[in-house]
Amino acid sequence: MSDQLRPRSTRSKKIRTLARHGRLRRSNPFVTVAKVLAAALAVLLVSGVSVAAIATYDVAASVQPSVKLASETDGPAPKIDAIAGGVNLLIVGSDSRKGQDARFGPEDSTGDLNDVTMLLHISADHSNASVISFPRDMYVPIPECPNPDGGTFDSMGSQKINTTLTYGGLACTVLTVEQLTGLNIPYAAEVQFSGVMAMSTAVGGVPVCVAEDIEDEYTGTFLKAGMHTLEGVDALQFLRTRHGVGDGSDLTRISNQQVFMSSLVRTIKSASTLSDPLKVYSLAKAVTANMTLSTNLNDVSTLASIAVALKDIDLNKVVFVQVPTGTVDGGVIPLQSDFDNLFEAVAADKPIQLGGTTGGGATQDPNAPVAATPDPAAADPAATTNPSAVPDPAATKNPSDGAVLSDSTTGQTAGDYTCSVGRTLEDQ
Template sequence: MPADSTRGPGIPGESGDTGPRRRTKGRRRKPPTGRRRALTAMAWTAAGIVVLGGAGAGFLYFKLNGNLRTIDINQALGGDRPTKTDNGSENILVLGSDTRAGGNKKLGGGTDDGSARSDTAMIVHVYEGHKKAGVVSIPRDTLVDRPECTDAKGGTHAAEHDAMFNESYSTGGAACAVKTVESMTGLRMDHYLEVDFSGFQKLIDELGGVRVTTTRDIDDPRSHLDLKAGTHTLDGQQALGLVRTRHGVGDGSDLGRIQLQQAFVKALADQVKHIGVLTNPKKLYDLADTATRTVTADSDLGSVNSLIAFADGLKGISSSRMTMVTMPVRYDPANPNRVLVEKAKAQQIWNALRNDKPIPRTATEGTATGKAKGVVSTP
């Protein structure tokens, strides 16, 4: 997937109207409560963490631990980073990419040359006390000033003005994506998570699907998605189609797709607590095995025990305690397939998160939306 030897996560993109992109042991724990089962669905990638949080530290530890892939973000970025806050909050960059390597190739879309771009990026801010979270989606087509960065193999990549955000990942891998986000926001990313989109599809199938309601028909052959208005239990392929579609809803932009992704995250959060798979040891193992093969984490989270501890610290968070917004942007007058950061409004968000405060409503008022809000909701 990525250039830094990690395996690719996430949602595939389409070149389409966005134009071509450059390659660039212990005892088993008691079954968790319903609240804990829903705790980590703050981003669709966190489905894997939900499973890990319920698995128990000793449940086939060595097998599951061997599945994990890690990236040493701290070593790659060194000391030239924003200062960590000491208010008890955490920032996690959750990333998805559209690599076509390995098992992802058969799922289609994008390129098939093994290159990767980050098609989904979410900054998850966990507030002090770990009872609520703020999630900020970064549109992949945002033009940004990418800083000079070093990838996980030690290669250096020059800074670039007005680069598309998702090219940070294809240029220098996860480390470059983190560096770009930190440069944009002034916020330290305490952790990094990414997910393989073929694994995402399998996870949804093993979870028994996710129930959503569509308020109008969605038909997008490019994403292999055909849903009539109404309530549906989406299987893995349909869920993948929903979170990747952009032409079947709204104005056809990436901003509309982000709104569908955010709605799906909340539907997933509400669904997980009702599944009851954690009482079935065989199904639990299958989920944990898939999750650990799917998720790639920074080295600080690079073990089953670390992921369990991380998930356990988030058990107070449910969908009703997640505020989800898109980074304030406007369409680029020179190219409607690109967006520009509304810097003053975005700064309101970064200041709020730095100070562990709620995201102000004024930060997103009057910004580009993609016009897909309300198309998907929980039943």
């Protein structure tokens, strides 16, 4: 195997002029309006007719000449159901500055690394979901990847996973994670800085708890201990900060990101968001306008069907996981046995029960809402007639509780209220 980033081709290829200088296809207003209607129906699922009207008017107003929209006719709107079966969707966060705000530096100041690589898995019965983070500095084998310019890139024995986006684009990152986990991943999305900023703003900001002061000169993140509602650039830099949390490593950055993501899920699922048409539509636009999507995901109805599958999953059944790793020179590698157990559970659609802690960048929120304690008598009427009765362990065991993972597998659920563990400049 070769570790050189070069395309392989069995024969020289004649490059057609049309491929580089072809005419742009003329926009078809009817196709555009069809997509608008699909978007309107998607938001209609969670927020009511008013959002569909806003979506239709907003985008259709920019189409010339105007046409009569299907939503203007009488009759009920078509229904989009939850996607059938399970879902594996890879979400990649790129650090590329191309097309981004100038405050992040010149467009050519960085490469195109996938500094964030997360796998969303939804079980086939839509009863549970997991979001699994792969550390950017994890050494993995990279398979042969198609070169977007033609030919094929050679496989490599051991490279950091965050080089795959540079090496062969989003398709290469997907192939790498498929080989690593044994899972089939039919959907993928690449998100840049602007996407994170737009999504956090669309929901009106994301509340995060900071346990100790966060100070990071690299991202300009300075947050005092306490609660903060973050959106736009502030939210993005909070997710990017590494020096300002935990021990300054990428591993503690992941657990800090999970603090934000769990709060984002709670915010999106809250009544104040789902009942606000403008917030729901803004969130839908933030997703579609700021992501590069795989072909079979680049369809509003598919996005909507995945969202519907997630909509009713209990917060405690949405688990954020950091894959188990061990330290090596210059990075980390998978702890193979624990790593395999994790993805065997995912492949089997078992609900995940974390064996480890929240990770070094997060800690439990001491001011978290306290759940009501169940009444034992209500669960077991016999307890009221025989107070001395000893519960039968076999009767209380729930076989659907899922796979309990090793303590090397850290994370939290969306129902867990956590705080970021800050790090000041004195400790850096």
